[in-house]
Amino acid sequence: MAKTRPYANTNALWGAMGVRILERLGLSHVVISPGSRSTPLAYAFAESKKIKSTVVLDERSAGFIALGIAKATRCPVALLCTSGTAVANYLPAVIEARLSATPLLILSADRPPELRDCHSGQTITQPGIFGSYPVWSTEVAVPSAHLLTYWRQVLVDAWQRSQGPLPGPVHLNLPFRDPLSPHEKEKGFKMPAGFNESRFTTLPPCGQVNPVVTPSDLASLLPASKRGVIVVGPHAFADRGETTQALLELSAITGWPICADGAGTLRGDGAKSGRIIHTYDMILRQPKFARKLRPTVAVFVGPLPTSKVLRNWIKESDLVALQIHRAGENADATHSRWTRCDAQLIPSGKKVTSALSAWTKQWQAAQKMAQRKIDRVLQVNWPFEGGIIPLLNEALSESDRLFVGSSMPIRDCEWFYHPSGPGPEVCGDLTFLHDSNALLSAHQHPGDLTILVVNNQGGGIFNHLSVKEKNPHFEKIWATPQNVRLSQLCAAHGVRHQTAENFVELRKQLEARGRGVRVIEFWTNRQKDALHRLRGFRS
Numbered sequence: 250m251a252k253t254r255p256y257a258n259t260n261a262l263w264g265a266m267g268v269r270i271l272e273r274l275g276l277s278h279v280v281i282s283p284g285s286r287s288t289p290l291a292y293a294f295a296e297s298k299k300i301k302s303t304v305v306l307d308e309r310s311a312g313f314i315a316l317g318i319a320k321a322t323r324c325p326v327a328l329l330c331t332s333g334t335a336v337a338n339y340l341p342a343v344i345e346a347r348l349s350a351t352p353l354l355i356l357s358a359d360r361p362p363e364l365r366d367c368h369s370g371q372t373i374t375q376p377g378i379f380g381s382y383p384v385w386s387t388e389v390a391v392p393s394a395h396l397l398t399y400w401r402q403v404l405v406d407a408w409q410r411s412q413g414p415l416p417g418p419v420h421l422n423l424p425f426r427d428p429l430s431p432h433e434k435e436k437g438f439k440m441p442a443g444f445n446e447s448r449f450t451t452l453p454p455c456g457q458v459n460p461v462v463t464p465s466d467l468a469s470l471l472p473a474s475k476r477g478v479i480v481v482g483p484h485a486f487a488d489r490g491e492t493t494q495a496l497l498e499l500s501a502i503t504g505w506p507i508c509a510d511g512a513g514t515l516r517g518d519g520a521k522s523g524r525i526i527h528t529y530d531m532i533l534r535q536p537k538f539a540r541k542l543r544p545t546v547a548v549f550v551g552p553l554p555t556s557k558v559l560r561n562w563i564k565e566s567d568l569v570a571l572q573i574h575r576a577g578e579n580a581d582a583t584h585s586r587w588t589r590c591d592a593q594l595i596p597s598g599k600k601v602t603s604a605l606s607a608w609t610k611q612w613q614a615a616q617k618m619a620q621r622k623i624d625r626v627l628q629v630n631w632p633f634e635g636g637i638i639p640l641l642n643e644a645l646s647e648s649d650r651l652f653v654g655s656s657m658p659i660r661d662c663e664w665f666y667h668p669s670g671p672g673p674e675v676c677g678d679l680t681f682l683h684d685s686n687a688l689l690s691a692h693q694h695p696g697d698l699t700i701l702v703v704n705n706q707g708g709g710i711f712n713h714l715s716v717k718e719k720n721p722h723f724e725k726i727w728a729t730p731q732n733v734r735l736s737q738l739c740a741a742h743g744v745r746h747q748t749a750e751n752f753v754e755l756r757k758q759l760e761a762r763g764r765g766v767r768v769i770e771f772w773t774n775r776q777k778d779a780l781h782r783l784r785g786f787r788s
Contacts, residue, residue, distance in 0.1 A: 258428050258435030263392035264289035269450045270401050272299045274408045280315040282308045284331020287358035288429040308335050310687040312342025325352035325411045332359045333371035346418040347382040350575050352411035353418040361391050361424045376422050385410040386420035394441050414576040462592040464499035475608050477505040477546040483512035484551035493518040494596040500524040504606030510554035511662040523605055526612050527667050528619035530556040538615045544568050552580040555663050626785035632773045634703055638665035644759035654680035675701050688742035691766040698766045705775035706730045739768050
């Protein structure tokens with residue numbers, strides 16, 4: 250029987266056993282921001298041979314790095330920080346984790362109760378700091394040798410809660426008393442009598458049981474109608490191939506087309522089926538088609554697509570909808586007459602084939618019209634932001650990953666992008682500057698990461714909103730033009746920087762691959778872009 254290692258103090262034992270339990274549960278990655286109060290756990294993580302530790306100085310960046318790892322692996326990732334305002338910087342990532350149902354385990358070290366509310370330094374009210382966004386949060390007891398079984402139970406509970414039935418972030422606030430160093434002897438400390446590490450960390454297997462539903466089962470729940478649509482939002486499917494097959498099977502059974510968001514993978518994966526509608530935003534901008542194609546029934550898979558035009562059309566249709574989404578969440582912003590099916594859609598395993606219905610053919614005819622309009626919008630030889638999207642379609646493969654920033658890039662993705670799979674990162678210049686602290690960790694990145702910065706000197710989305718009209722304060726308050734020299738910012742962090750002045754240069758740079766992080770800066774004209782979109786989408 251393996252011997253129990255000697256420990257100098259309570260915190261060292263607590264930290265070591267906590268990390269051993271997390272190893273057994275399956276944790277493989279922790280993102281640590283340096284600090285003193287978190288030393289007991291930070292040291293134990295550093296000693297672990299099964300959990301990879303990534304050190305990120307800036308807590309806000311650390312939160313999003315952990316979020317990205319969790320999204321890519323679909324497994325919980327731990328975040329560890331010291332006490333004080335450090336934990337407050339996790340909030341944006343915690344919110345994103347909750348809204349995207351991404352499992353995170355936030356471990357915030359804290360001062361013990363007797364050092365709070367007395368200006369002891371680096372002390373704020375940390376319990377409940379994330380409000381309603383964690384799927385579960387609690388303050389753990391101050392470490393004590395006789396509470397080890399309680400500590401084990403808290404970690405197992407946190408691990409399982411982060412993964413469902415509603416996955417998301419879990420926050421454990423962890424107060425530690427001195428001594429914090431694992432090598433500093435603690436007066437009066439004794440190991441629990443008869444304690445055995447191996448026995449203590451032996452756990453039964455744990456997993457999540459997800460109910461499933463086949464397309465035929467789902468179809469039986471729907472009202473009979475020839476005029477239906479399947480609306481698929483920006484979903485990250487656990488198995489994209491299986492989900493694509495199931496959705497195409499559902500389309501074949503019902504005779505309904507699939508309106509697929511550009512931020513997902515379904516447009517490319519189901520492109521050859523003839524059942525995918527990727528131009529719905531342009532189609533529904535034409536009053537004639539919006540009336541002609543109005544449905545009576547719908548299936549919503551995940552959150553609704555980005556398109557405001559589509560959402561308004563659904564709302565005006567007053568349809569009956571069946572929502573396939575995470576348990577306990579409403580993802581219908583249109584307030585339709587809906588009910589929810591809390592199950593994973595899987596293919597039946599049977600070969601289901603059928604000719605395209607007359608209803609789907611009507612949608613396909615409308616799609617051909619819309620595609621011609623979109624092609625005309627893209628037929629320019631000047632640096633139009635939307636023209637970047639087809640270049641990404643050429644440069645990326647199914648093995649790549651694509652991160653799309655907010656503002657105009659996500660909307661251009663909806664209008665112009667029809668990918669075969671995820672790819673490298675795309676974000677607007679304000680998005681890039683807001684998260685530029687992440688460049689501090691660029692030297693740790695072992696893979697190939699290209700960041701394409703569409704630099705339009707401000708927030709391009711506001712040029713499309715009514716706030717621009719007759720507004721003398723527009724540039725200062727909304728557009729927020731900036732004059733940061735990205736080349737110098739990148740150089741300061743040791744990151745490669747390239748500029749592309751036209752589509753030919755951009756295509757060459759996108760297709761060139763390497764190792765590490767690089768930034769490609771592509772300049773566009775915000776005002777010219779907005780006017781071109783307005784004319785093209787109305788013509």
